[in-house]
Amino acid sequence: MDGLLSVCHGYEAKQRIVRNLIDKVMDEINEGTLLKKNLIWLELTGCSGNIISLLNGANPDFKYLMTKMANLVYSNSLMTAEGEDAVSHLVNVMNTDFILAVEGAVATKNNGLYNVIGKWRGEPLTALKAVKMLGEKAQHVMAIGACATHGGVSAAHPNPAKCVSVQSVLKRKVIKLPGCPCHPDWFMGTLAEILLYDAPKLDAKDRPVLFYSTLIHDRCPRRSFFDKGIFAKKLGDHTCMFKLGCRGPVTRTDCPVRQWNKYVNWPVEDDTPCIGCAQFGFPDLMEPFISYDTTRKERE
Amino acid sequence: MPTQKEMICMRMNQIVRELNDNTNCMYWVQSHYSRYVLLNQIKSKIEELHFINNLICIENEQMLRDRLQELPNQREFTLAELAEYDGKNSRPAYVSVEQIVYDVTNNATWAAATHFGLSAGKDLTNEFNACHEGQAILNKLKVVGKLV
Numbered sequence: 084m085d086g087l088l089s090v091c092h093g094y095e096a097k098q099r100i101v102r103n104l105i106d107k108v109m110d111e112i113n114e115g116t117l118l119k120k121n122l123i124w125l126e127l128t129g130c131s132g133n134i135i136s137l138l139n140g141a142n143p144d145f146k147y148l149m150t151k152m153a154n155l156v157y158s159n160s161l162m163t164a165e166g167e168d169a170v171s172h173l174v175n176v177m178n179t180d181f182i183l184a185v186e187g188a189v190a191t192k193n194n195g196l197y198n199v200i201g202k203w204r205g206e207p208l209t210a211l212k213a214v215k216m217l218g219e220k221a222q223h224v225m226a227i228g229a230c231a232t233h234g235g236v237s238a239a240h241p242n243p244a245k246c247v248s249v250q251s252v253l254k255r256k257v258i259k260l261p262g263c264p265c266h267p268d269w270f271m272g273t274l275a276e277i278l279l280y281d282a283p284k285l286d287a288k289d290r291p292v293l294f295y296s297t298l299i300h301d302r303c304p305r306r307s308f309f310d311k312g313i314f315a316k317k318l319g320d321h322t323c324m325f326k327l328g329c330r331g332p333v334t335r336t337d338c339p340v341r342q343w344n345k346y347v348n349w350p351v352e353d354d355t356p357c358i359g360c361a362q363f364g365f366p367d368l369m370e371p372f373i374s375y376d377t378t379r380k381e382r383e
Numbered sequence: 384m385p386t387q388k389e390m391i392c393m394r395m396n397q398i399v400r401e402l403n404d405n406t407n408c409m410y411w412v413q414s415h416y417s418r419y420v421l422l423n424q425i426k427s428k429i430e431e432l433h434f435i436n437n438l439i440c441i442e443n444e445q446m447l448r449d450r451l452q453e454l455p456n457q458r459e460f461t462l463a464e465l466a467e468y469d470g471k472n473s474r475p476a477y478v479s480v481e482q483i484v485y486d487v488t489n490n491a492t493w494a495a496a497t498h499f500g501l502s503a504g505k506d507l508t509n510e511f512n513a514c515h516e517g518q519a520i521l522n523k524l525k526v527v528g529k530l531v
Binding site: 096099100103104107284292293296300309312325326327328329330332333356364367368369370371374376377378 | 415416418419423426470471472473474475476488489491492494495496497498499500
């Protein structure tokens with residue numbers, strides 16, 4: 084497998100594409116033809132998994148991205164400012180050119196009071212109000228991860244906070260980067276595309292085609308087992324996990340070639356079925372994540 | 384004035400020529416980004432071919448349905464019988480759409496006999512039409528009978 088991948092130009096290009104884009108951004112910033120932009124990273128109802136994933140970025144790493152490419156104005160997980168001082172950064176950026184990245188779903192119950200992200204002039208600032216206020220002014224809005232793109236885990240049944248996607252509360256184009264979490268390369272590459280070309284090419288569901296164009300199933304290293312009808316009967320078997328409920332055939336990302344944790348591995352290679360975390364409707368529509376006692380008949 | 388079939392034929396030939404041009408470009412283009420732009424163009428042309436193919440297949444699918452009505456020996460399923468084919472415990476997975484029963488046991492999108500929150504052994508006409516109306520995808524499935 085490794086030998087095959089090492090001679091595949093498409094695979095090699097995939098590894099370098101984000102780095103190439105970001106190098107181009109850097110060249111243009113150094114030449115003065117491109118200006119750094121302000122970036123707001125807004126965390127709403129979620130688990131902070133996307134900012135943690137971003138911090139794990141490797142090519143380039145987070146520090147490089149945020150110091151050389153963009154001015155990170157606000158991230159409640161990373162900034163040192165607290166209280167109204169922190170919120171003032173959000174307010175002050177409103178009159179500048181900025182890109183808004185949102186992770187987490189928007190809690191709408193009780194007019195958004197189920198998620199208060201700070202205080203401004205003594206009043207609670209709800210996530211709902213913040214995302215509307217910033218979303219209307221931003222040059223680009225990026226929804227990062229499952230919860231922001233379609234509600235995700237935060238909107239799973241019974242959805243006590245009545246969480247919805249970022250798109251549901253904004254009447255404008257929202258670039259969607261689904262995944263639980265979003266891969267750091269998907270975010271960094273899309274940000275670089277925005278800086279360079281203003282509008283990245285998106286598919287019908289507003290996902291960048293650079294990262295979301297191909298089914299996991301079509302690039303799965305275990306695809307030949309599926310084609311021959313050789314299926315895993317339990318976790319740990321090294322064959323196709325279709326009969327256990329793998330959602331690779333309905334999920335579009337480049338996990339099989341990009342891989343995770345600094346390009347080390349991905350679920351299927353570690354004998355875990357894809358749970359469709361980058362598919363709209365995850366998790367409810369992708370369940371059950373694992374099934375035994377299903378059809379065992381081999382392909383005729 | 385060319386007929387509709389001739390126009391479809393001309394357009395398909397044109398797409399094939401464009402695909403050949405794009406493929407040839409892929410050999411000499413150095414920039415990775417340009418390669419991805421070309422790949423996206425190829426992809427959109429393949430999608431157009433798929434669209435044209437679907438148009439043709441929709442006609443064929445209607446023919447399939449018409450033919451099924453004419454088949455006297457097709458196995459008949461009641462809803463209770465269909466429910467037995469739920470894909471559990473080594474049983475095959477069947478679903479019905481518009482009175483036709485299909486085998487989804489080994490269909491890739493029906494992993495573990497489930498599909499976007501739906502399970503096998505049921506009539507899924509409404510669910511199918513809500514998500515896939517106008518898509519010629521049923522003709523890829525094996526027909527195993529009709530629902531009565």
